[in-house]
Amino acid sequence: MDPQAAKMIGAGIACIGMGGAGVGVGTIFGHYLAAALRNPSAAQGQFGNLIFGFAVTEALGIFSLLIALLLLFAL
């Protein structure tokens, strides 16, 4: 196989990992919303935790994007 083509395919496969991050981020926001509707008065205090959980989860998706970018441009 042409190495360039293999790189492109590898970058595409690496991006599948971002789907997992999508599931995780959706879970976090979904659960936050469900909990916020049950107890709206406590929702504002947990906003920082929400963003932190979102950021940490998203980081894993970013690592797969990083692999894709490295395959495309750096290696």
Added chain:
Amino acid sequence: MASDPIHQFEIHSIVPIAKIGGVEIHFTNSALFMVITVAITALLLLGTTGSRRLVPTRMQSLAEMSYEFVANTLRNTAGEEGMKFFPLVFSLFMFILVLNVMGIIPYTFTVTSHIIITVALALLVFFTVIVYGFWKNGLRFFKLFVPSGIPIYILPLVTFIEVLSFLSRPVSHSVRLFANMLAGHITLKVFGGFVTMLGALGFLGWLGAVLPLGLTVALTALELLVAFLQAYVFAILTCIYLNDAIHPGH
């Protein structure tokens, strides 16, 4: 291809400044937008708080709101001790926020879509945490990697994971901002490209172009949200990392 979606990220020289050895130093469009950002932020904060009024004007309350917003975030995550880092966190937040929001305006340049900028900012935070952590706690800073209450037989594994996650912080911290801005702006440009391509087809194309045009407007609104959210995420992660330096140990 009607328009190259990567073209907007090109850095070009505006004024050449000096040439030292083989290294050329230029005043680029990236530097220009950073200077504009600093000027806007300074004008907003200095110009509106110079004549402090008891009943604030609209701009003064904007400056006060941004202060309160960052101060509350820092106080909630890093405690009262963390307030000595308020200048750092506030500067980072305002710098990134204004850069992000300004980048949405057509024909401007998005400085935060370049990884060299975001890596520099993330490493600044990373080394601040390490230096301050060791300066304040000495060797107790290593307690950060050894959570308490873990059975001894899995402690080496947990410590290894903690060290690894600590070392990958600047990577995720910087790539998050960079990738969000880059991907958002490429998406906007691709949808903008659809509009021009369909519009070139004539009357029927114009009808078809309405949908991507509307979507571009909606995406721009979404990008505005992302621009704010990413600046906030960068600031709150900075607060959390600083909290680790101030209070190590879980």
